[in-house]
Every structure is written in structure tokens, then in C-alpha cells.
Amino acid sequence: MAGLKGLAGARERWVSTGGIELCVAELGDPSRPTVLLVHGYPDSKEVWSEVAERLADQFHVVLYDVRGHGRSTAPTPLRGGFTLEKLTDDFLAVADAVSPDRPVHLVGHDWGSVQSWEFATVKRTEGRIASFTSMSGPSLDHFGHWIKKRMARPTPRRVGQLLGQGAKSWYVYMLHTPVLPELAWRGPLGKRWPKILERVEKVPAGDYPTPSLPSDAAHGAWLYRDNVRSRLSRPRADAYAHVPVQLVLPLGDIFLSEHLYDELELWAPQLVRRTLPAKHWVPRTRPDQLAAWITEFVLANEEREAGLPVQRTAATGKHADRFGGQLVLVTGAGSGIGRATAFAFAEAGARVVAVDRDAESAARTAEMAQLIGAPQAWAETVDVSDEQAMEKLAEKVAAEYGVVDVLVNNAGIGLSGSFFDTSAEDWKKVLDVNLWGVIHGCRLFGKQMAERGQGGHIVNTASAAAFQPSKALPAYSTSKAAVLMLSECLRAELAGQGIGVSAICPGLVNTNITATARFAGVDAEEEKRRQKKSTRLYGLRNYPPEKVADAILTAVVRNQAVVPVTPEARGAHLMSRFTPRALRAIARMEPPL
Amino acid sequence: MTSAVVRELSAELRGFREVQSLAYECAEAVAARLEPGVTEREAARMQREWLRERGVRDWFHLPFAWFGDRTAFAGFRIPLQFFPTNRKLEAGMPFILDMAPVYKGYTADIGYSGSLGPNPVQDKLLADLEAHRELIVREVRERRSLREIYEDVDRLMVRQGYANRHRAYPFGVIAHKVDRVKERRLTPTLFGFGTQSLKGLASDAIHGHRDGWSPLWSPYKFSDHPPKPGLWAVEPHLGFRGTGAKFEEILVVTDSKDPEQSAFWLDDDLPHVRRWAEGI
Incomplete structure (x- = not known):
């Protein structure tokens, strides 16, 4: 139970899907709207502990370890086990287990958000998602189109944006080299990671990251290897969100350029934008703000769903x-x-x-x-x-x-x-x-x-x-x-x-x-x-x-x-x-x- | 004008009252016909046609219509911006209709504020205008200088959290004198103003300049005099972050010793006054 320190009082259950056992934690009253939090890389569900705690008063909060992370089991072989299609299977299995009758409100950070974009844009999840809050994780399909558009007509500004994001994605290239990332994570990098997060990302010290970090990070490298090249080179043309989307954009993110989302309204017509002067790990560094925005967005969508007059209309003023x-x-x-x-x-x-x-x-x-x-x-x-x-x-x-x-x-x-x-x-x-x-x-x-x-x-x-x-x-x-x-x-x-x-x-x-x-x-x-x-x-x-x-x-x-x-x-x-x-x-x- | 004169003039006042209520009737009729997509120009034309059909031939000024943030004169720098544009009315948008018809030689100048569907901000502005109407007539009865009254209105607006938008009118006037106008066969207008009325205003300005008063009630030194007997079209105009509201109606000022008789609103049966009475 080492990993659960941050999620005190969570009810735990296991969901099996395609030979994988997913570790699912639940907080709050199950009769309330379900908020499903999906973690990123290299993380486990504990990255959400601060946010989950704040949401649990009002919502049925569900978190799960993505396959190969935390206490969920990993697919064998690893190669080909982390495709977005399989991750979508996992999501549907969890959603069906924790909220069989009502759609869930998705919240994703980093790779959790990348996956959730897939969930929010594919046909087979329609009716299972009520809203989606995305932070620090673009849709790979949108990203692919973003690159193609800039390559096709490279104006100076577009070239600048391409080079900017290209430089920020250095770690993606590294993760594509065989074996070395795994060795680094299971060795010195895994040991130093908490200190690096503290110093560079200003993540408060404490029970995060969890001890499972080296294996999370080693397994998670396959998230990149299984999806990035294939999706960026052949992005889906129909990746339109079928749910309302709230985009939380940390302006100080060193991995993602804010320009990635410049044309997001084309893909997500009902988009609410939020910006935050913070770095990449917002679930750790800005839990209050995230919990407030998630709460507001979820309640607004619940009201709309129920046909009530929407009282929380987003303000339209500057900033x-x-x-x-x-x-x-x-x-x-x-x-x-x-x-x-x-x-x-x-x-x-x-x-x-x-x-x-x-x-x-x-x-x-x-x-x-x-x-x-x-x-x-x-x-x-x-x-x-x-x-x-x-x-x-x-x-x-x-x-x-x-x-x-x-x-x-x-x-x-x-x-x-x-x-x-x-x-x-x-x-x-x-x-x-x-x-x-x-x-x-x-x-x-x-x-x-x-x-x-x-x-x-x-x-x-x-x-x-x-x-x-x-x-x-x-x-x-x-x-x-x-x-x-x-x-x-x-x-x-x-x-x-x-x-x-x-x-x-x-x-x-x-x-x-x-x-x-x-x-x-x-x-x-x-x-x-x-x-x-x-x-x-x-x-x-x-x-x-x-x-x-x-x-x-x-x-x-x-x-x-x-x-x-x-x-x-x-x-x-x-x-x-x-x-x-x-x-x-x-x-x-x-x-x- | 003494009180004896007031009684004598009451026939004349009736004339003014008649045209003022006709103008407000027009405003209400046109407001009821406004719908999404109507432009300011169309709204102005509706007013013009409605009044022409009922015998109006001359104008103090042609009807204006302002929609949306133009009700607060957002970004107005030159007087030409007052003229109606092709801005379309949308649901929830505030609007102001402002017209000054001359009917049988009597002039009215009115302003009507409303919105297409509910607009709580403008409702608040309209409700807060009541205090201004009371303040103005009270201080005129006290025979305070017009410039001081102007500043007091200003202070009240600031206290309420609003911006003074009548400042945007020519000479920044909160009011101007209106008078009888000779009926002519030809009634040309100049920059939207009837030439007959302009003539009257100019002659008042010249006479006034000699005697130390002005037909324009402004924040400037030339308005630093006690209220001059006559008819004043008073138009306090509040603005609040892209929403504006005003009323405009005639204040009768006499030289009666009786404070009640020395200044009074020509008519209390007007849409905004009824609105306050109903407690909306």
C-alpha cells in the first residue's frame, strides 16, 4: 500500500481488461457525478492525490493506474501493448465498472490528457463521457495536423513555432532510443527524479513521486514508442471532440508550447480556455486552482445535461x-x-x-x-x-x-x-x-x-x-x-x-x-x-x-x-x-x- | 415668468407636453418593434416614419438610435459617431432611442432606454437614474448654479460607480434649452439638427452671452449661472462598462417664488417614471 499514502480513505478495486489488471481507487459519494482522473508520464494515479482530495467533497472521484504504471499490471510483451486503442479499452472498462449508467467527467494530465483526447474523439466512447478537462497533453492527431500545416506552408512564424516545439520535445526523441531510457530510469535518473522535480518544477516535496516511479517510467516509454510516430505521421482526420472540453494551459510548461492549441476551436467547438502561470506538473503545484476549475466545469455541464438553465456561464471579459x-x-x-x-x-x-x-x-x-x-x-x-x-x-x-x-x-x-x-x-x-x-x-x-x-x-x-x-x-x-x-x-x-x-x-x-x-x-x-x-x-x-x-x-x-x-x-x-x-x-x- | 404667467402659459405647456408624450409614444412603439438583426439606421428610420405619419414636419434633431456599447458612447471621439450605423441589434443588447420632433411649433427632446430581452445591468442603471431626476429638480429649485448642479450630478454618478456619458455630447451638455419653433414649409436640417431650432438656439446663445447665461447646460464657465427660466431638455446619461442608459425630458423653470412652481418636470406620466413607480 506504499503508493496510497496520498489517497487516504480511497476505496480500491481491480478491473480486468484484455489480460491486464487495473488498480482503481475511488473517493467520495458514488451517487454524485463521476470525475475520472487520468495520470501522465512518468506518474501513477497518486499524482492526483491533492486534486482528488479537494474534489471528493462534491464528486465521486475515480483514479486508476494506467497499464504498466503504479500497481496495475503491464502487458507482455510491452511493445504494442500501449497503443491508444488498448488504452481506450482500459478507459471503457474502468468507466463501465465505476459508473455504468452515467457518463463520466474526464480529467487528464500529460499522457493522461493525450489518451483522454483519444477517448473524447473516437466514436465508441460516445455517450460515456460528459466533459473533458485537458491539461498539458495535446491530442496526437491534432499535433500531427499542427505539424503538417506548418510544414506545408512554412511562414517564418510557423517555422518558429515548429522549431520551438521541436526543441521542447527533446525528451520524446530520447525515449525512442532502445533500452537506454529504461536503464536511466531504473538507475540514476529514477533516484534523482524527485529532487529534479523539486528544483526545476517546484513540485512540493512529500510522498510524491511514489516508489514505483522507475518501473512506471520504464514501462511508460512504450506510450511514446507505440503511438507517437504512427499518429504524428498519419493523424486521424476525424479527431473532433464529441464532448465539451476545458483546456487548462500552464504558460510555463517547458515541454509544450502554448501555440499547439492555437487552432483547437476547430477540433473542439465547445472549448473553454483557462491559462495558468505555472509549470508542467500543475496537479502537484496548483491543486486548488485545478479543483476549482474542474468543479465549475463539471457542474456547468451537469446542469446543462439536466436541462437546467446554466447559471455558471463563463465570463466573457478580457483575461x-x-x-x-x-x-x-x-x-x-x-x-x-x-x-x-x-x-x-x-x-x-x-x-x-x-x-x-x-x-x-x-x-x-x-x-x-x-x-x-x-x-x-x-x-x-x-x-x-x-x-x-x-x-x-x-x-x-x-x-x-x-x-x-x-x-x-x-x-x-x-x-x-x-x-x-x-x-x-x-x-x-x-x-x-x-x-x-x-x-x-x-x-x-x-x-x-x-x-x-x-x-x-x-x-x-x-x-x-x-x-x-x-x-x-x-x-x-x-x-x-x-x-x-x-x-x-x-x-x-x-x-x-x-x-x-x-x-x-x-x-x-x-x-x-x-x-x-x-x-x-x-x-x-x-x-x-x-x-x-x-x-x-x-x-x-x-x-x-x-x-x-x-x-x-x-x-x-x-x-x-x-x-x-x-x-x-x-x-x-x-x-x-x-x-x-x-x-x-x-x-x-x-x-x- | 411669474406664476401668473405660468397659468397663462399653461396652454403653451400643454403643447409641449403633447409633443413630448407623442415622442415617448413613438419610442415605445418603435421599441416594441425592435428585434434581432434590426440596425440602428432602421430603428432611426422607424422613428422618423412613425412621427411623420402623425404630422411631425420639423425636428430639433433627427432621431438617433444606439445599440450595444454605443449606448455608452464607447470610443466616441467625433460627433459624427452619434449618427446611426449599421450595427445590428442582438438578444440582450441595450438600446437607446433619442428623438426631438417639432409638432405644431412645439419642440420635444426625449431619450428612451431599453434592452432586447433582459439586461440586468441596464435595469440597474435605469433604476439609479431616479436619484438624478430628483437631484436635478431639487437643486434647480434651490437656484444653484447650473455648473454646480452639473458637478453634483457628476459626483452622484461617480458615487454610483458610473461614468458620465453626457460629457460626450456636443459641449458636454447635460441639458439644453428648447423653445417654440416657427412652422415653415421647408424644414432643412444641418448635421441632423433642424435649422429653425438651431437658429433659436443660436439667438439664445447670443442674447445669453450678453446677459451672462447660456442655453447650453455644460460643465464649463459659461454655465456658471442660476437656472434661466424657460424649458430645458435634461438628459443625464449614465455609462457602465459598455452599457448606457439615459432619460431625456423637459424641465420647466419659472421665476416663481414658490419653490414647487419655480421648477417642475413637464410631465410625470413617462415610461421611466412609471417604471420607478412600479418599483421595477
């Missing part, structure tokens, strides 16, 4: 493939850039926590976010400068909504006035909100992200004032420069954990920061006048916060470090690098207030 179902927390979400950002994430299908010190406006943001695509949205009333309140918020969010995937530390206040007019009180206030608010956010939510170990992203709203000095904004600029440097340092620290950090430097954006800004050194009436005047000036500039929100989403998707947004912010950013003296001259100018 919905990336943020669908993710948990996003935005501070200062009651107005301006924060609110626009919350809405942009909502349109991308994210679950949104809108935090603001003003309860009413936070509630409004949450309400509107749900109208435009957020499956769930909550309002939280917190002053970000209040450490205890932030701690409470972090606890509540973790307990009730989950670990935040994207944190946007956006809350900030404006303060203008000469250095000597700025009192200690003013300094404290602006630093408390603009800097300490960000520190609290990063410390509390960043820690949760890091502890979960499944990646994430932190966005801090700095300002163009972070690199554009001004005699009118000493305190504000100082606070924002600190935020910028904090983001850069944190980015360095968290890079190894798959957590990105971005600093956004918007520039002059038409928000109510001007109307609430404090002007030091003037009486209340003059302050009012300046607020009004600056609001009008920003209104004339009229750069919409929605564009900043778009920049924030793009920054997360591309993991950008520093993002100046408006043209003036970009200009200042360039000048700060190449002509800092000109910036200093601008800093001495009196603002037109």
Missing part, C-alpha cells in the same frame, strides 16, 4: 481565461482606480472582495461587480492603516472566502503642500495609509499566498510621483516611492515562490483622490478651492480609471514589475532614467492651482 473563479482582493475599492479594478476583475469572472473604509461605496462596488460577471463579491469595511483591522480582515477572508489569488493594494490618499507646511500629523497620516496600508496588505495576504505555495500576484498602486519629484507633493511622493521600492524588493523575495509583484504608476487619473486630498498649509476654504480646482484640472485631463484597471490586469497576466500608465507617467519614467535633470527642473515648477 477571463486567466482570472475566472480566482479570488481577488482590492483595497480602496469604493472609488476611482480601485473600483474600476474590481469591476475589471469581475468582468473577467473573478470572485471579488471589495475593501474600503467607506462601507456604502464598498457595498456598491460589490453589488455592481456581481452584475457584470463576478460569481461572488463581498464588501468589507476596513481602514487599511489600521493594523488590527487588517489582521482581522485577513483572518476572515482566509476563513470564509479562501486564499487570495490576486491582491491589489490600491487604497491611498493625496496630500499636497510644501515640506515645511506639512505637519508631523500630516506625514503620519499619509504614510499610514499609503505605505503602511500596503505593508499590512503584503504582510498578511502575501503571507497566506506564500504559505499556500500555489502562486499568486500582488499589485501595489504606487504613482508617477514615485519617480517624478515635485515640490508640491513631498509627503505623497515619498510614500509612493517607498511603495515602489517595497514592491521591487518583495518581487525579488517572492519570485522563487511563483508570486509576482507589480507596482502600478498611474499618473494623472480622473478620480476623486483630488476631491479628498489634503492641502497642507492653507485654511479650510482655500483647501476646498484647491480641491475643486485640481478636480477640474484632472477632469480636463480626463484619463479614465478604467484604463488603469486594464493596465493592472495586463500587469498581472504578464507579471510586469513597474507599469507607468498614462503617457505623462511613461514620459516621466523614461526621463527619470535618461534625463533626470530635466525632471528635477520640472519638480521646481509651481503647480497651476
